[in-house]
Amino acid sequence: xxxxxxxxxxxxxxxxxxxxxxxxxxxxxxxxxxxxxxxxxxxxxxxxxxxxxxxxxxxxxxxxxxxxxxxxxxxxxxxxxxxxxxxxxxxxxxxxxxxxxxxxxxxxxxxxxxxxxxxxxxxxxxxxxxxxxxxxxxxxxxxxxxxxxxxxxxxxxxxxxxxxxxxxxxxxxxxxxxxxxxxxxxxxxxxxxxxxxxxxxxxxxxxxxxxxxxxxxxxxxxxxxxxxxxxxxxxxxxxxxxxxxxxxxxxxxxxxxxxxxxxxxxxxxxxxxxxxxxxxxxxxxxxxxxxxxxxxxxxxxxxxxxxxxxxxxxxxxxxxxxxxxxxxxxxxxxxxxxxxxxxxxxxxxxxxxxxxxxxxxxxxxxxxxxxxxxxxxxxxxxxxxxxxxxxxxxxxxxxxxxxxxxxxxxxxxxxxxxxxxxxxxxxxxxxxx
Numbered sequence: 001x002x003x004x005x006x007x008x009x010x011x012x013x014x015x016x017x018x019x020x021x022x023x024x025x026x027x028x029x030x031x032x033x034x035x036x037x038x039x040x041x042x043x044x045x046x047x048x049x050x051x052x053x054x055x056x057x058x059x060x061x062x063x064x065x066x067x068x069x070x071x072x073x074x075x076x077x078x079x080x081x082x083x084x085x086x087x088x089x090x091x092x093x094x095x096x097x098x099x100x101x102x103x104x105x106x107x108x109x110x111x112x113x114x115x116x117x118x119x120x121x122x123x124x125x126x127x128x129x130x131x132x133x134x135x136x137x138x139x140x141x142x143x144x145x146x147x148x149x150x151x152x153x154x155x156x157x158x159x160x161x162x163x164x165x166x167x168x169x170x171x172x173x174x175x176x177x178x179x180x181x182x183x184x185x186x187x188x189x190x191x192x193x194x195x196x197x198x199x200x201x202x203x204x205x206x207x208x209x210x211x212x213x214x215x216x217x218x219x220x221x222x223x224x225x226x227x228x229x230x231x232x233x234x235x236x237x238x239x240x241x242x243x244x245x246x247x248x249x250x251x252x253x254x255x256x257x258x259x260x261x262x263x264x265x266x267x268x269x270x271x272x273x274x275x276x277x278x279x280x281x282x283x284x285x286x287x288x289x290x291x292x293x294x295x296x297x298x299x300x301x302x303x304x305x306x307x308x309x310x311x312x313x314x315x316x317x318x319x320x321x322x323x324x325x326x327x328x329x330x331x332x333x334x335x336x337x338x339x340x341x342x343x344x345x346x347x348x349x350x351x352x353x354x355x356x357x358x359x360x361x362x363x364x365x366x367x368x369x370x371x372x373x374x375x376x377x378x379x380x381x382x383x384x385x386x387x388x389x390x391x392x393x394x395x396x397x398x399x400x401x402x403x404x405x406x407x408x409x410x411x412x413x414x415x416x417x418x419x420x421x422x423x424x425x426x427x428x429x430x431x432x433x
Contacts, residue, residue, distance in 0.1 A: 004077075004315045006085035012340045014088075017416035020407050026433045027424045034087060036060040039080070040130050042108060044122040052119075054110040055079075056127050058136050059087035061103040064426040067140055068104030069094060069364055069371075071147025071176075072127075072158075074120075078107030078148075082314075086147075086335055090364065092419035093357040097396045099368045104142050106131075112149045121157050124150075128158035132165040139172040139375070145367045146176040148313075152188075156181055172374035175367035184370035185382035187363075190389060192226035194362015195333050196234070197393040198354060199307065202329070205401075208306070209235075214256070216240040216327070217309040218247070218300050220272060223333045223360070224311030225263060232259040236307075240300050244312075245271040247300045251293040301325055310337035317342045325351065332356035347410055355412040357419060358400055365392050 011032060018028045038058040046052050057080055060068045070090040083105045091103025108127055112120055131137040137144065146155055155177045162173050171182035179185065186193070203213065215236050217224045220243040228238050237256035240249035243266065250256060265275040273294055276287050282294060301308065301321060308327035310316060314336035317325060322342035330346070330353045332338060338346065338353055346353055369385055372378075380388075396418075404414035427433045 005081070006314055006336055007081045007088070009315075009336060009340050010085045010088045013412065013416050014092075014420070016413055017420045020409055020413055021417045021421055021424075023420065023424060024433070027427065030427055030433050031062065031088075031091075031420065031423065034059050034061045034084060035063060037080070037084070038131070038134065038136050040127075042123055042126045042130065044119065044126045046119055047116055052123075054108055054123070056106075056108040056130075057083045058106045058131055058142070059083045059104060060136075060142060061087040061105075062091040062423060063102035064423055064430060064432065065091075065095060066100035066102055067138075068142040069101035069145070069367065070104040070106070071145045072106035072108070072150050072154075073147035074108050074110055074112040074123075074149040076109060076111045077313075078109050083107040089335060089357060091423060092416060093361050094364060094368075095419035095422040096357050096400070096415055097361045097365050097392050098399075098422065099365060099392070101143070101364070101368055104144070105147075106144055120154065124154050124157045125161040128161045129165060132162045137162060137173055139170050139371075143172065143367075143371055144174050145364070152176055152178045152183060172371050175370040175374075177370070182370070182374050184366055184373060184385060185380065186385035186389065187366045187370060188222070189226040189230070190366035191223045191333060191360050191363035192230055193386060194365060194389055194393045195223075195227060195309075195331055195354075195359045196230045197362070197390050198359055198397050199329075199331050200234075201394060201397045202352070202354060211235040211237075213237065213307060214239050214305040215307045215309060216249075216300055216303050216305045217311055218242050218297060218316065219310065219312030219334060220262070220266060221311065223363075224309065225266070227309055227311060227333060228257075228259045228262065232257070238262075239305060240295060240303055241272060242295065242297050242300045242312075243272050244297075246273045247295045247297060248272050248276070248292050249295045249300070249303065250291055251287070252291040255291050303327070307331060310334050312337065315339055317346075319345065322346055323349070325349075328352065330354065332359045335360065343410065343412055353411055355415045358396055358415045361396065362389055362393060365389055 042056045087105035094101040177183040302324045304326045307329045309331045311333040317338045319341035322345035403418045
């Protein structure tokens with residue numbers, strides 16, 4: 001079994017980029033360690049009246065380019081190592097798309113599926129009250145957003161708690177909020193839309209059309225489901241998708257899924273497989289009528305498709321399974337789904353990995369747009385938001401390709417070099433290195 005080591009993976013990629021860009025020791029040291037690590041134990045009341053205590057974190061990696069920016073996740077694996085890695089990646093990611101924000105990340109190490117809605121609210125408020133009272137969060141200091149198992153509603157509770165502590169309104173302290181509280185149009189699907197724009201530029205480069213492109217999507221949560229919908233509308237052939245309970249694939253050579261039907265299955269049954277299977281018992285006749293076969297998450301990674309979209313969790317493609325990946329293009333909508341060891345294997349296979357720090361940066365870009373709107377008191381139309389996102393992502397794509405050509409390096413390393421150079425330049429201008 002592969003042991004996840006997200007911060008170590010980040011450091012490997014950072015040091016490779018440092019060697020390529022010939023950074024000084026001081027510059028590398030300035031990026032290796034977060035500027036601040038905040039730890040606490042969040043105590044909140046369960047519906048039973050008993051108290052529950054869970055570890056929680058906020059890591060602030062680098063603020064040279066602007067206030068810290070990054071999501072808050074509720075997950076049983078959201079330990080300090082993971083949160084450090086994600087905060088560090090956010091710094092690079094913001095620099096890659098050239099928005100004036102730094103990198104941060106928050107996490108509560110808990111399984112939210114075991115909590116009621118009211119328990120989650122009390123836990124969320126307790127966490128954000130701690131961060132507000134300690135001066136961690138602030139519209140000009142650290143601006144969180146949703147992440148794994150956090151939602152616009154949770155952001156609303158956190159914002160309300162923040163404003164209660166401050167005694168005045170400050171909607172820009174958090175993004176990914178409901179529209180009624182200052183959220184931005186287009187934010188819900190921004191991660192997927194940004195990844196789609198980058199993928200389209202790459203396919204344009206190699207002369208491949210959407211209608212001739214097959215896609216498999218691992219992860220049918222927010223990012224994966226929206227991406228499948230966007231790709232389907234553009235003419236791509238979505239032939240396999242999966243969620244945490246397994247996946248389904250088209251059982252017909254010329255067929256592709258109607259993604260709207262997939263979404264309906266997920267909504268009605270709670271999982272993609274639930275439309276056909278109860279545990280290990282499946283309705284074979286129903287599967288045949290829909291031209292569907294079941295696949296595991298591991299099997300989906302090995303399907304013969306043109307594009308493999310990784311929209312689940314980190315470390316799913318690793319040294320033990322990378323050689324069995326058949327897709328020539330991987331789009332990383334999740335954070336860190338391909339390990340450095342797997343990168344080496346995939347590169348030998350001429351598999352192009354469009355890295356997370358570019359591919360999924362649409363989310364933080366539109367979060368930045370939301371922050372700008374909150375600070376100015378403006379409200380942008382959805383079409384305007386998406387047109388600005390398209391420009392940011394296509395400019396980042398062009399800058400990424402320039403780094404690839406200039407340094408003759410891997411696609412991931414080119415993205416890291418692009419982000420690292422921008423952060424280091426700013427640190428030099430500030431006189432911190």
